[in-house]
Amino acid sequence: MANNDTNIDQYRRRFLERSTAVLAAGVIAPGVFLHTVANARPADEAVTSKVRWGMLVDSGKCKTGCDKCVKACEVENGLTRTGRPEIDAQWIRKVTLKNKQTGHTTSLPMLCQHCAEPPCVDVCPTGASFKRADGIVLVDKHICIGCRYCMMACPYKARSFIHEDITDQKAHAPRGKGTVESCTFCVHRVDKGQSPACVSACDEGAMVFGDMNDPQSEISQRLREVQSMEIRGDLGLNLGVRYQGI
């Protein structure tokens, strides 16, 4: 499995050239997957809306029963189990769909869909739920009061509330009681020019992550080529996560 996680140091031209090469390889060789995100920003530069991070999930490649992405997310972000599933934090989960008429089943990961028009952001009284300029929907836990209105508003059940004290968090993923959280697209990795942990962990190559605003990015090309859909597209939220093969 190819690993191209890259440090910020290698930012800029050289990096871009190389990643395009890898990209080409990724397109040619099926199963080989790209983990590099094409434009790591310098650490002192603010995010801009020139980039919009997005993900394309190919449910045709997503194996029923495989939960590597879920496990990777838990390890990366230090999500631990409480023994009571109903209060466990769940940033990404595997869902199995069965067509009621044909009986055909599909498997796919559900995570925060990083809407362009996020209902959670609209309803949040303090502005703790917000969308970063590059399209990543986050909770600023420093001003989250724990009202859970965003959880009521989310059409995807993508958010979790922390019901008990947490200790020994990952330094890059602070989490604590009384606030709401959800998938961050592994923002700390993305800011370093890496892909989210789930994407890196998927051996099937069922997940593509990249800049949807960059017509050259793999995700943009794939979105142009294949038929994809948005979950609850009727809501018109313009999602950052698209699915193929449902």
Next chain:
Amino acid sequence: MKYPVCREIEGKSSAYVALLVILGGLVALGLGAAIYMEHQGHHVTGMNNQIVWGMPHVFAVFLIVAASGALNVASISSVFGKVVYKPLAPLSGLLAIALLVGGLVVLVLDLGHPDRLIVAMTNYNFKSIFAWNIFLYNGFLAVVAVYLWMLMERRMNTYTKAAGMVAFVWRLILTTGTGSIFGFLVARQFYDAAIMAPMFIVMSFSFGLAVFILVLFVSFWGTGRPMGEVIVDRMRSLLSLFVLAVLFLVAIFHVTNLYATEHHGIESFILRDGGIYTMMFWVGYVFVGSVLPLLLLNFSGSSRSEVVAVSAGLVILGGLAMMYVIIIGGQAYPLVMFPGYEVVSDFSDGVVNVYRPSLPEILLGMGGVAFALTIVAFGVKVLRFLPLSLADKDIDPHYRPDTAGGATASGA
């Protein structure tokens, strides 16, 4: 007609002291529960990542809805100029403030971070209906306080009507805002309905009046002040009207929902297959909270204050049941993300979510109710909120001694 006189209650009877002790005890329990929940985290409640709003919200929303409704009596007197209600206006205003404060306290204490209240006050997201509601609630308290001042300070009386008008409009907006908290949740099949806001407005009329009636009657029985048939009968017919109006809107709500195919699932859940929620709806809200009071109010052949008070109590119970159905039932039904598919996951997708309210959260909710009532109990003792007499001769401009029986409240 004499000018209606309001006086402080004496507040020395053992019954009054006992009332305060009981209310104080409930408030303390509620506070203790809140501290416990805050310290332990919400895992000690029945709430979880599927049912994110629980018992505290049932109580809080009920109190907030009832608060705006409690102001109705004052509005009828000051805005619509019905003199019979005039002596009741101060109590109506006090109750509105008390209920709103009680509801807000519960909401705040249920937060994951009640300690960050200052954050909520200093960071506003103006797109959020929730943030707007914070404004509406605080504004309501201010507007009603000003109204009470105009009403109770004789030299300000000329402005009563204007202040009453502002308060009336404000309370309509406020209830619309509260209803919209749910109405804006397009993702949830049950809440995605424009009729949510008007439904909340009529619910507020009914629940608010019911609370008002109970408080008024109990204080009159307790203080032995005279209460005539006129006022009891007015309360009776008004409550009956409001209960009917709610029933009507609830019916419209469900019928329009049944009209839209995408809502069939949630409708059959609430109305037929929802177990506790179906029970709560039919038995709790429809029968106990609406049909029974309607029968009592209209066909018991009695206009006695006890009958009206019992009916009001039933309306309150029914109201709480309705809130439970709306708030919890609406969340219990699984979100529809993939129409036409059966959905399975280890995160409760596609299954009805389970909620078992725990003691602390119920205590917190009750504590809020007790707190509101404590405010009223204190209020009527320290300020002139309660009329000295509601006997027919004192309030009815058309009173003729030969026709009226001059009944006084029983149990005085």
Next chain:
Amino acid sequence: MPGVRIMMRVAVLLFLVTPVWAGTPVPEIPKGKGQQCVEDTAMMRTNHMEFILHQRDDTMHRGIRTKKHSLKECIECHAVKGDDGMPVSVESPKHFCSVCHRYAAVSIDCFQCHNSKPEIKLTGDRNGQ
């Protein structure tokens, strides 16, 4: 009110650095790794909160991940070892951030979420990539 805050800070600072209270245990502030802090030491004493709070908003909302004022880095450099040789958590009165805060009765909620101990560096990537 910034005026009041500054005065309070100056007062607390004076309190901390003046050795006039024979008998009162003035906290001994553990030294950080390296030669100096990310800013002038005196400046850090009085203004560290400004730096980290500013950094907090920059990182959170603008994705700026410079290391200089990062809380994560403070924790790395200012780790204090306990009796068992392992870094202590903020629960311990010896923890760098606890020493003064306990003394000055400042309470911060940062470590409800942020780990107060430096990350134990594992060799290789945890995700087994």
